[in-house]
Each structure stands twice: as structure tokens, then as C-alpha cells.
Amino acid sequence: MPPEKLVNNQYLIEETLHYDAFQRIYLASDQFTEAKTPVYITVFKDMDAGSPITNAFFEYEKELKSLFADFFLIDDVLYTISRCCPGKPLANFITNTYLNTYEKGMIVSSYLNKINALEPLPLMLKYVLCSFGNISIIDRKMVCFNHIPFFSPQDLIVTHKEYMERIGDFILTIYGNSTNAELTPAIYEMDPAVDAIIRHCYHGNYETVEDIQNDFNPVFFRARMSQEETRQSKPKPFIPADDAPLVMPDHPDAPKRSFIYTREKKEGRKSRKARKIRRLAISSALLLAVFLIGVFGISRLINRGPADEDLMTEVELPVESQEEADPTLPEDIDDDFTDSEMTDSVLPETEDVPEIPPPDEAQESEPPPPDQEDSPSHYTVRSGDTLYSISQRVYGDGGRYPEIMEANNITDPSSLRAGQVLQIP
Numbered sequence: 001m002p003p004e005k006l007v008n009n010q011y012l013i014e015e016t017l018h019y020d021a022f023q024r025i026y027l028a029s030d031q032f033t034e035a036k037t038p039v040y041i042t043v044f045k046d047m048d049a050g051s052p053i054t055n056a057f058f059e060y061e062k063e064l065k066s067l068f069a070d071f072f073l074i075d076d077v078l079y080t081i082s083r084c085c086p087g088k089p090l091a092n093f094i095t096n097t098y099l100n101t102y103e104k105g106m107i108v109s110s111y112l113n114k115i116n117a118l119e120p121l122p123l124m125l126k127y128v129l130c131s132f133g134n135i136s137i138i139d140r141k142m143v144c145f146n147h148i149p150f151f152s153p154q155d156l157i158v159t160h161k162e163y164m165e166r167i168g169d170f171i172l173t174i175y176g177n178s179t180n181a182e183l184t185p186a187i188y189e190m191d192p193a194v195d196a197i198i199r200h201c202y203h204g205n206y207e208t209v210e211d212i213q214n215d216f217n218p219v220f221f222r223a224r225m226s227q228e229e230t231r232q233s234k235p236k237p238f239i240p241a242d243d244a245p246l247v248m249p250d251h252p253d254a255p256k257r258s259f260i261y262t263r264e265k266k267e268g269r270k271s272r273k274a275r276k277i278r279r280l281a282i283s284s285a286l287l288l289a290v291f292l293i294g295v296f297g298i299s300r301l302i303n304r305g306p307a308d309e310d311l312m313t314e315v316e317l318p319v320e321s322q323e324e325a326d327p328t329l330p331e332d333i334d335d336d337f338t339d340s341e342m343t344d345s346v347l348p349e350t351e352d353v354p355e356i357p358p359p360d361e362a363q364e365s366e367p368p369p370p371d372q373e374d375s376p377s378h379y380t381v382r383s384g385d386t387l388y389s390i391s392q393r394v395y396g397d398g399g400r401y402p403e404i405m406e407a408n409n410i411t412d413p414s415s416l417r418a419g420q421v422l423q424i425p
Contacts, residue, residue, distance in 0.1 A: 168201025
């Protein structure tokens with residue numbers, strides 16, 4: 001099955017974690033959730049050898065539904081879906097963490113509770129699901145199972161003694177602070193009760209996990225009462241009850257589940273690389289934008305010619321504000337409207353408006369008398385004009401602007417705009 005394949009129209013395969021003649025394990029994402037949560041998919045390829053596994057899954061369907069996210073058959077091939085467990089994988093956690101007695105008791109107690117919940121299942125399923133590669137540790141005290149059914153052919157014929165030995169392996173790993181811990185005189189000082197529990201597991205003296213719990217509960221109770229928060233003292237040699245050293249058995253626990261141990265490191269490298277690429281892309285985009293803006297501004301400044309200056313002069317300037325055109329201005333406004341101010345504010349007139357010759361600077365022209373009655377004419381509003389200034393220019397009396405307003409139906413004196421043609425009564 002190649003990567004990037006959609007299984008059951010829901011799970012998108014992203015990476016192959018394990019591949020052999022017996023089964024395959026993939027890392028996929030659940031497309032039916034918004035966060036597209038990661039899941040493990042196990043596919044059993046050899047159905048002749050895998051038929052006991054398939055039969056067990058559907059015989060104990062009710063019990064397994066509470067452990068697995070989903071499992072189903074497609075073309076007589078069994079698929080199991082399990083959620084990725086939070087926390088650190090057991091091997092990574094033990095290698096980088098030193099636990100006190102209370103924390104060890106918490107982890108072992110949590111592990112035994114998880115194992116006890118698997119009791120109704122067939123022996124081969126219990127043996128595989130409690131393997132080291134399936135275990136993660138949360139908050140230095142809780143055990144979480146990934147529920148990846150990673151089988152080897154030997155797991156199909158596992159015995160009860162081997163199952164008990166695997167439980168003893170876990171207890172020794174936690175109390176020995178190493179996945180390679182050995183129960184020998186030269187190793188860590190250990191509570192005699194814990195030492196006895198591990199030996200009973202290796203010898204197959206326990207019938208059920210509940211029997212192990214009954215022996216371990218007093219150990220955990222003492223650790224809980226003492227609440228040891230400091231690290232243990234340096235290891236001291238001890239004399240075991242039995243002179244014969246016991247070594248952790250070499251179980252066919254498949255390869256060391258390297259795909260689970262290295263996955264977090266691989267994802268961490270990918271995320272750091274992605275962050276570097278994003279920062280580089282953002283900084284490059286900003287530099288490019290600044291460069292383009294600078295080039296555009298310089299080119300406009302260099303290439304600006306007379307045409308641009310003429311275009312700028314043709315832009316209409318706003319008419320004087322309402323404060324300048326307010327009719328409530330006092331009557332004694334200075335009537336000395338200089339020739340230079342008038343000529344500077346006047347734009348070229350249109351062809352329809354009769355030209356008014358500019359006043360001669362050397363000769364002051366008298367405005368027409370106020371009571372002179374001319375025939376109706378037109379006046380084109382220029383930039384800077386107000387009704388008061390137009391009345392002053394046309395009648396010689398700025399106070400007659402209401403006549404212009406009435407003739408042109410103007411209600412708002414500030415509504416004048418340059419180029420507007422007014423009727424002058």
C-alpha cells in the first residue's frame with residue numbers, strides 16, 4: 001500500500017512505519033476530524049497466519065471497541081485503527097528520567113490497572129498490547145497504551161509464563177530506571193517486596209494480574225504515605241534472596257519499536273525546518289516589497305515631466321469652507337480685494353462665459369454702482385469664490401448675495417463648486 005492512500009474513505013496514509021511479510025503499520029490522519037488527528041493503521045497481509053488475529057478481533061468485538069478507534073475488513077484484510085497516545089514513549093522516558101519511589105509506585109500501579117482491564121481478551125492480544133513499544137508515560141505517573149497490535153509469528157503461540165515475565169520486565173524497568181536493568185546483586189538497591197514480586201513474575205507463580213496487584217498494593221501504599229519527593233541516594237549493592245541471578249528474558253518483542261521511539265524526533269526536526277522556511281519567506285517578501293516601492297518612487301521622481309505638472313494644475317481645488325462662506329460674517333469685511341489675490345485665484349474661463357478683463361495694477365477701477373440695474377447675465381464660479389465675493393465683484397456690494405441665491409435656488413452657501421454657472425439678476 002503506497003503512502004498518500006485513503007483507507008475506508010476516512011484515513012489518509014502519510015508514512016510507512018513498519019513493513020514485513022506478516023503485517024504493515026502506517027501513520028495516518030483522520031480526515032473526519034477538524035484537527036485531522038494522527039492514528040496508527042495496522043494491516044495484516046498474510047491472512048493464513050493472521051486468521052487467528054482476525055477471529056479474535058471479531059470474537060471479542062465488544063471488548064476491543066473500547067480500546068481501538070476502529071477495526072474492519074476490506075477484501076478479507078484486517079485493518080485496525082488506534083489513536084496516538086500522548087506522553088513520551090517508555091524507552092525515551094526511562095532513558096531521560098530518574099524517578100523517586102512514589103513516582104515509580106504510581107507508574108507501576110497505573111500499568112497493572114491497564115493490564116487488568118485486558119484480562120477478558122485472548123492471551124496473544126494481551127501479550128502484544130502490553131509490550132514496551134505500546135507504552136507511553138504521561139506526567140511521570142500515568143501509563144497510556146497506543147494499542148498497536150504489532151505481532152510476530154511467535155506471539156501467536158505465547159504462554160502464560162511469558163506473559164507474566166513481560167509484566168515483571170516492566171516492573172524491573174521502572175524500579176531499575178533502565179530498559180536493560182537486571183535483577184543481580186550488583187544493580188540498584190530495591191525494596192525486598194518489589195524484588196519478590198518480580199521474581200514471582202519470572203517464575204510464573206501468579207495466575208492473574210489481580211494477584212500481582214494484591215502483592216504490590218502495600219508497596220505502593222507505603223510509598224504514597226512517605227511521599228518521597230527527593231531523588232534516591234546512590235545505588236548500593238544488596239544481597240538477593242536467591243543467589244542465582246535473574247536476567248530480563250530476551251522476548252521476541254519484535255524490533256525495538258524504533259518507529260515509535262524516533263517519530264517524535266523526526267516530527268520535531270520537521271517543525272523546526274518549517275519554521276525556518278516560513279521566517280525566511282516572510283523576510284524575503286518584506287525586502288522585495290521595500291525594494292519595489294523604492295524603485296517605483298525613484299522612477300516617478302525622475303520621469304516626472306511638464307505633462308505631470310500641467311495635470312497637477314488642472315486638479316480642482318476645494319471651494320472655500322463653510323466658515324468662509326458664512327452669510328453671518330460682519331458687514332465691515334475689508335473690501336480691499338487686491339488685484340494680485342484675484343488673479344492668483346482665478347482659473348481660465350470657459351468659452352461660454354464672457355471674459356472679464358483683469359484690472360490694471362496701476363489704475364484702480366471703481367466697482368459698478370450698487371443701484372446700477374444690469375440685464376440678467378451669467379457668472380462662472382471660480383476656485384476660491386464665495387457668494388459674498390461674487391456679489392462684491394458683480395454689484396460692488398457683498399451684502400446682495402441673497403439675490404444671487406434666490407435667482408439660482410441656492411439654499412446652502414457652501415455648496416458652490418468651481419465651474420458652476422450662476423444667473424446674475
